Amino acid sequence: EGALFPKGGMHTIVQKLMEKAEEAGVRFHFNQNVENIILDGRKAKGIQLSNGQNTYADIVVAN
Numbered sequence: 892e893g894a895l896f897p898k899g900g901m902h903t904i905v906q907k908l909m910e911k912a913e914e915a916g917v918r919f920h921f922n923q924n925v926e927n928i929i930l931d932g933r934k935a936k937g938i939q940l941s942n943g944q945n946t947y948a949d950i951v952v953a954n
Contacts, residue, residue, distance in 0.1 A: 920946065928953060 897903050909919065924941035928951060937947035 918946075918948075925953070 913919070920938070920940075923938075925938050926941050927939040928935050929937040929939055929945065929947070935951035935953075937945055938951060938953075939945050
């Protein structure tokens with residue numbers, strides 16, 4: 892009965908997940924204007940930012 896809450900609030904779960912992902916080599920791009928998702932056929936292989944910079948990745952997650 893009752894509820895359990897993580898120390899520091901629910902946001903700490905997201906923070907810890909991000910820390911672990913970054914330790915594994917994941918790079919996050921926040922508050923970036925993405926002009927285009929770079930495709931190779933039907934597979935996303937990177938992003939093109941509004942400043943013209945291209946960033947390539949094995950996996951692209953977009954919202």
